[in-house]
Amino acid sequence: MEVLDKLTILADGAKYDAACTSSGLDRRARAGGLGSTLPAGCCHSFSADGRCVTLLKVLMSNCCAYDCQYCVNRRSNDLPRATFTPRELCELTIGFYRRNYIEGLFLSSAVIKDPDYTTERMVETLSLLRRHYGFAGYIHAKAIPGADPLLTHRLGLLADRLSVNIELPSQKSLSLLAPDKDKEAILSPMAQIRDGIQTARQERARSRHAPSFAPAGQSTQMIVGATPESDRHILTLTQRLYEKYRLKRVFYSAYIPVSDSKLLPAPQTFRPPLLREHRLYQADWLLRFYHFRADELLDEDRPNFDPLVDPKCAWALRHLDFFPVDAQTADYEQLLRVPGIGVTSARRILTARRWGALTFEALKTLGVVLKRAQYFLTCGGKPLEGLRVSPDGVLRHLVAQERPMLARHEPEQLSLFEDQHGKEVSPYGRLDPGLLSV
Amino acid sequence: MADWTQVSYRYDGSFAGFLTCVYESYAHREAPACFLGSQDERLSLWPERTVATHPARARQVYRSLAAKLGRTGRQLVVYGFLTCLPERELHLWALLRLGYQEGPTAMERLTDSRVWTVRKAVGQLQGEAHLFKGFVRFSDYEGLLIGEISPKNRVLPLLRPHFCARYAGAPLVLHDRTHHEALFTRSGGKWAILPVEDFQTGPPGAEELAFRQMWRRFYDTVAIESRYNPRCRMTHMPKRFWGDMTEFQTEESAPSLPSAEGNKGTRLS
Numbered sequence: 001m002e003v004l005d006k007l008t009i010l011a012d013g014a015k016y017d018a019a020c021t022s023s024g025l026d027r028r029a030r031a032g033g034l035g036s037t038l039p040a041g042c043c044h045s046f047s048a049d050g051r052c053v054t055l056l057k058v059l060m061s062n063c064c065a066y067d068c069q070y071c072v073n074r075r076s077n078d079l080p081r082a083t084f085t086p087r088e089l090c091e092l093t094i095g096f097y098r099r100n101y102i103e104g105l106f107l108s109s110a111v112i113k114d115p116d117y118t119t120e121r122m123v124e125t126l127s128l129l130r131r132h133y134g135f136a137g138y139i140h141a142k143a144i145p146g147a148d149p150l151l152t153h154r155l156g157l158l159a160d161r162l163s164v165n166i167e168l169p170s171q172k173s174l175s176l177l178a179p180d181k182d183k184e185a186i187l188s189p190m191a192q193i194r195d196g197i198q199t200a201r202q203e204r205a206r207s208r209h210a211p212s213f214a215p216a217g218q219s220t221q222m223i224v225g226a227t228p229e230s231d232r233h234i235l236t237l238t239q240r241l242y243e244k245y246r247l248k249r250v251f252y253s254a255y256i257p258v259s260d261s262k263l264l265p266a267p268q269t270f271r272p273p274l275l276r277e278h279r280l281y282q283a284d285w286l287l288r289f290y291h292f293r294a295d296e297l298l299d300e301d302r303p304n305f306d307p308l309v310d311p312k313c314a315w316a317l318r319h320l321d322f323f324p325v326d327a328q329t330a331d332y333e334q335l336l337r338v339p340g341i342g343v344t345s346a347r348r349i350l351t352a353r354r355w356g357a358l359t360f361e362a363l364k365t366l367g368v369v370l371k372r373a374q375y376f377l378t379c380g381g382k383p384l385e386g387l388r389v390s391p392d393g394v395l396r397h398l399v400a401q402e403r404p405m406l407a408r409h410e411p412e413q414l415s416l417f418e419d420q421h422g423k424e425v426s427p428y429g430r431l432d433p434g435l436l437s438v
Numbered sequence: 439m440a441d442w443t444q445v446s447y448r449y450d451g452s453f454a455g456f457l458t459c460v461y462e463s464y465a466h467r468e469a470p471a472c473f474l475g476s477q478d479e480r481l482s483l484w485p486e487r488t489v490a491t492h493p494a495r496a497r498q499v500y501r502s503l504a505a506k507l508g509r510t511g512r513q514l515v516v517y518g519f520l521t522c523l524p525e526r527e528l529h530l531w532a533l534l535r536l537g538y539q540e541g542p543t544a545m546e547r548l549t550d551s552r553v554w555t556v557r558k559a560v561g562q563l564q565g566e567a568h569l570f571k572g573f574v575r576f577s578d579y580e581g582l583l584i585g586e587i588s589p590k591n592r593v594l595p596l597l598r599p600h601f602c603a604r605y606a607g608a609p610l611v612l613h614d615r616t617h618h619e620a621l622f623t624r625s626g627g628k629w630a631i632l633p634v635e636d637f638q639t640g641p642p643g644a645e646e647l648a649f650r651q652m653w654r655r656f657y658d659t660v661a662i663e664s665r666y667n668p669r670c671r672m673t674h675m676p677k678r679f680w681g682d683m684t685e686f687q688t689e690e691s692a693p694s695l696p697s698a699e700g701n702k703g704t705r706l707s
Binding site: 003012015016029031033034035050054057092095096100101358 | 549658668669683
């Protein structure tokens with residue numbers, strides 16, 4: 001089989017993996033070597049679905065021994081199969097990297113024979129790439145659950161980031177849909193990688209010659225929408241993963257129907273829950289950069305995100321007593337809670353107000369977007385001139401602003417907030433399921 | 439400053455030239471009303487002074503930057519000169535003047551329009567440079583990497599450290615079509631950014647064509663059909679970048695890339 005055909009088959013098999021980042025590491029090429037990494041990461045292209053392409057994301061092989069229902073590469077699926085030889089994959093990576101197509105390699109694999117054999121093959125490929133080809137670019141490798149810890153360790157010595165996919169957000173869904181995987185088998189390599197990273201970091205603090213182990217940390221991914229877990233369940237799990245396993249990132253992947261299995265939503269009528277995925281990412285950001293806690297964003301009475309407004313707005317609307325925040329006097333934490341003000345804007349406000357009183361005009365100069373923030377902000381105790389809204393009105397305005405961003409809505413969905421008879425529908429009430437799958 | 443005479447400066451367009459202008463303006467107590475390039479055919483209403491670039495004076499002004507404007511301020515001036523901000527010399531002069539009067543902390547007055555105008559332009563320059571780190575496409579001509587871009591700002595000085603680190607100084611040429619200049623690097627870490635008159639190309643080799651085809655195939659394959667979202671793609675990667683990117687070219691439409699012989703008078707020194 002030609003390399004081009006293999007590439008097509010094996011890129012197709014890997015495309016449902018969401019993780020495609022190259023951040024968290026600063027490294028230059030050695031003389032005669034090739035490749036560097038940027039701490040901020042680097043996107044090399046964006047595919048037609050708007051997702052970033054930064055790594056050559058391929059499977060080593062798609063000949064899988066497992067039969068996970070949600071997975072396109074499952075054993076029972078009738079599909080062309082291929083396997084890269086280590087050398088083919090290295091040539092491809094180097095050729096793409098030299099032409100600046102990619103920032104590195106994302107290597108995943110179906111389980112060939114068993115997890116140990118698969119990991120051995122991956123280690124073989126990566127050590128050829130690192131040692132023989134002198135490649136110093138970014139490598140993201142998938143750790144295969146169930147592989148021998150020693151093999152996973154060798155993988156971590158070669159890769160910059162390791163990830164173990166948690167796949168489904170609960171043990172129940174996992175045993176239903178992925179009978180070959182279980183929670184313990186997923187969590188134990190995760191803990192092993194966490195400890196490996198920590199040990200290597202301590203050793204490197206003592207000696208710069210100590211080997212680095214997955215220096216860009218580890219990440220994971222879960223599928224959203226294939227099983228009935230609530231957003232609250234997923235977000236709480238995410239928070240636990242960040243705290244307990246020190247993950248760098250948790251990725252969410254809206255379920256794309258790839259199977260006729262009776263255990264999964266029927267592919268004919270199902271649309272991937274992209275809006276829900278988007279809201280989860282927004283909340284994920286709030287956890288990582290805005291000092292929010294999962295239980296602040298969602299609770300038992302409100303287990304799912306509001307499709308009409310983003311999680312931060314929704315939080316603000318439930319905590320109107322926290323507002324208005326004064327741009328002149330509020331501290332960094334308070335500013336971060338204002339919808340529309342992000343990390344950059346908050347820092348700029350802190351810097352700028354040392355030099356004089358802030359006005360709304362000055363905020364605009366700073367690049368603070370007042371579209372949402374205006375309802376929650378005062379400058380020197382004064383609200384924006386001409387702004388007069390009731391708490392109900394705030395919600396209406398915020399929803400109206402979000403609308404154009406929720407593109408591809410049908411006209412009847414646009415009028416969801418107020419139906420034809422002018423009767424208001426509570427945005428927190430029962431929602432049109434169609435809206436969830438924008 | 440109210441009693442400073444307004445004049446227009448004509449200089450050679452180089453950064454050293456601009457710094458010499460700054461020197462002259464303080465030496466003669468003149469406030470520049472506009473800056474003209476040596477080829478500029480505009481006429482100004484103010485008395486015109488032609489400033490010859492004077493390396494020693496330029497260096498003197500440059501040395502003063504870190505002391506008077508701080509490191510941030512110096513970077514703003516150096517990067518500001520590379521931006522496509524209209525009348526950038528005037529904005530930079532206003533910023534320098536503010537720095538000389540008020541000291542380095544003045545650079546933190548984000549709400550001051552003199553500071554913010556330059557900061558914003560520099561932010562755009564850095565943003566564009568970051569995008570180009572990913573969006574540049576090279577073609578391999580028997581070991582020599584050649585790429586072309588059409589940036590709004592002069593991004594080559596910002597891209598240089600990145601590509602030198604990435605390729606460990608391996609030979610490459612990156613042509614900036616907008617500003618008619620090109621970055622040349624060669625092994626051993628030597629590099630130069632030089633003006634280029636004419637940039638021509640030879641046909642790509644078989645291996646190059648094969649890699650281009652594989653990249654296009656990969657690019658088309660990774661997109662998930664049921665998530666098709668062209669607007670999202672355009673937000674992250676505006677269309678002005680597409681023309682030079684392999685994934686949007688077909689072999690017939692691909693502009694033939696330059697050959698090394700095409701760059702007369704721009705050899706690596």
